[in-house]
Amino acid sequence: MIISSSSMEAVEESLGEARKTFSSGKTRSVEWRKKQLRALIELIHDNEENIFKALHDDLGKHPTEAYRDEVGVVLRSLDTALSSIEKWVAPKKSSVPLLFFPAKGEVLPEPLGAILIFSSWNFPFSLALDPLIGAISAGNTVILKPSDQAPACSSLLANTIPLYLDCNAIKVIEGGPETSERLLQLKWDKIFFTGSPRVGQLVMFAAAKHLTPVVLELGGKCPTILDSLSNPRDFKVAVKRIVGGKWGPCSGQACIGIDYLLVEEKSASTLIELLKKIIGRFYGENPRESKSMARIVNKHHFARLHNLIKDPRVAASIVHGGTLDEDSLFVEPTILLDPPLDAEIMTEEIFGPFLPIITLKNIEESIEFVNSRPKPLAIYAFTKDETLKRRIISETSSGSVTFNDVMIQFLCDTLPFGGVDQSGFGRYHGKYSFDTFSHEKAVMQGSFFPEIEPRYPPWTLFKIKFIRLAYRLDYFRLVLLLLGLKR
């Protein structure tokens, strides 16, 4: 399936219509926002099978995986937004110094206007709708540009969204890089981008021309630090979670998926045995036949992954798996032990089912190892050592840190989700999504009385004294000064 690109006129017209709708004030009402969110729930319920099918067509995701990582995530976000929206839109009172009495201060969230969302192909459903929910909750109009690399999902979104949501305010524009370029020439009030750092740079550069704020959700090499756990049961749970986190979500094609494992030399062999055993249990003797494993998105990415292990030094480090089948775009769960650190597999984000294991003498060295690389979107650590936990939190930097599990932080919508440095900036999920698509307007309301004379010229010594005390909020002396008792 090939998505045709949208013309400049079509793109301009869509934005023009969205702007017109925004200035009508319609999208500001809480009723409108809730109606759109409810319509999204309806869209999902009515089209659940089609969604599963599209995700299977694009990525070979099993419905359970599709529900866990996409549909379920979106339904939860909708639920949270619907039940919290009244609380979110309410202005927050700020305390104003007594000096300004009886003025009132508050922070009022207001919609930004027209939002552009670029979603990516690996979670083509949730990474499109999750930010959309935030943008709608905040009262914006939105143009969504789904990735053309997941064409079935792109066209599903383009065909269903206009049937359920207000099509004057929320639009889907399909297309490839030319369409993105056209969209980026226009002035938006915020651009939300999920994808690679390389494209992220282009998006931000284009946004600079119009002073448009951007959110960049990028990726990075997310490390998993596995401490030697003395209790074999804990170790087993850890390895199970690692297998689930590496190959479960879209076969490793996930921005918060595990990229590589850091482990002490002495545990490596037990670890590899257990990994193999659990892979066997999850995906069977012949993983190629398994319906539980997603496929590589396309030939281009397949070739990229193939290249990563072509390097003979890397190929020699494979201890499990390593078979690829181009026809079915299948890559076997593959484990590599200590591949060279200067090889591409250890310098680039893998974004696929290869798991390099890097052995260290001492697990403490992992901190230095992580810090010598760009800041990842997530760090995972399996440990019961509180000191190590504290060190990881305070000495490393990443979008998030999760202890003793993987990817689950994505489900916790009381936590901000977003990167730092090369893994992006800006954050969303839950209330943070609402904040991301709102401007926090400072509002101060004064009255005509009382009037503080010393604010105005011509300046006198009395006024200087008054202002000094006022800034110190020294009310006692201020009263003395006003009564003429203090000089």
Add this chain to the structure above:
Amino acid sequence: MAEEVLGREAASGLVKQLRETFGSGKSRSLEWRESQLKSLLKFVTDCEQDIIDALLSDLSKPPFESVVHEDINATTVRFKRCPTLTIKERALIAMLKNSCKLALKELKRWMAPEKAKTSITTFPSSAEIVSEPFGVVLIISAWNYPFLLSLDPVVGAIAAGNAVVLKPSEVSPASSSLLAKLLTEYLDTSCVRVVEGAVAETTALLQQKWDKICYTGNGRVGRIVMEAAAKHLTPVLLELGGKSPVVVDSGINLQVATRRIIAGKWGCNNGQACISPDYIITTKDFAPKLVDSLKEELEKFYGKNPLESKDLSRIVNSNHFARLTKLLDDEKVSGKIIHGGEKNQADLKFAPTILLDVPRDSLIMSEEIFGPLLPIITVDKVEESFDIINSGTKPLAAYLFTSNEKLKKQFVLTVSAGGVVVNDTSIHLAVETLPFGGVGESGMGAYHGKFSFDAFSHKKAVFYRSFVGDAAIRYPPYTKGKLRLLKALIGGSIWGIIRALFGRS
């Protein structure tokens, strides 16, 4: 003064050094942050006089009588009227001290991880949000308030535990050189540096990779800063300006309103402030009364001949003087002056000038004025002002004077601006519990008080799980039953989960 032009290599060396210190973890400790904030406070206190002298040399005339800095409580002081700048800048210095003090007082609380709730889906677990410093940040400040706009962001950056490079504006050279010379005597130079310079130095700095850039200035340079930042994926905080409108309704306490407009317009650096009122919108009927009142109060404040008033700042330099002159020379506009218009190029003095009914397509109505010119636009009904404001780019501030509650509400809800103030001007700047920042053309990101700390902190999500509570449904091989249970779990309903566990749904 700048000893030499900072080239690309020197800039890269500087960042490398600071990155090393940051990497050592030095700036992360509470003790370091506190000691730096205390030193900054000490700098402002010790050098108050030097600061004022620098400001006078940059923005006013040669130093005035030393009266103001004599012991202010001494009863014997022979008081003479002092220039606006001294008192305003003293007020701003006081603001700066307040923001240091606030940061010192609240730092522990700000730094503490914030607990986040977790849900049944991930039970048992706990979560928190940890504020961590970005790393090495660049602060580029503006000339109109060279100390406040330099040091206020520095307070936030230090409080958040970053290493900082400050580039003060070359348009206010005395202030810039004072910061370069004295500030570094007080602060830890392994983490905080001041770089002086103009375009060449700024360009060299912008080529480096920073972890955050904070820029105060205009939209044109703001775009350049953001483009440069894009190359390194660096987040930016842009504090720009814009045409901040004042809407004046009838039926108000006119004298108070007028005085507050004057204080915000001419009292703030003679209009050279990003939050100064830029223009007024009022009704045709009310305009004459407003104009009369403005004239009357202006005379009370600045006398019959404002060019001689010591309470009015001058224009910063001849470029800006020429720019303002050009705005008035526009033929669409020159006939509309109803008050003021006097200027004196030799000492860069420009009188408060009011223009009535200037056409909206004139230069003065399409550019930020940033000076003592105040155009008044008239409309039939005051509500029409909302559309006028919203049809332009979003300003940093919007002001309204009214006694009508409905109008207030409508204004607050529909007018988009960085901040909105009803029945006053500019005072929201002094309220630390309000975020200060723009939207659209007036910038992105906000600071002041806790917002400054947040602006320079990365909010890291931290999630704790234990090894128990492992649900098989998370793992392949996937089955229909797992899908059912998953639906129930994500729905978060206990009955759904139980039903699914028993195989009915």
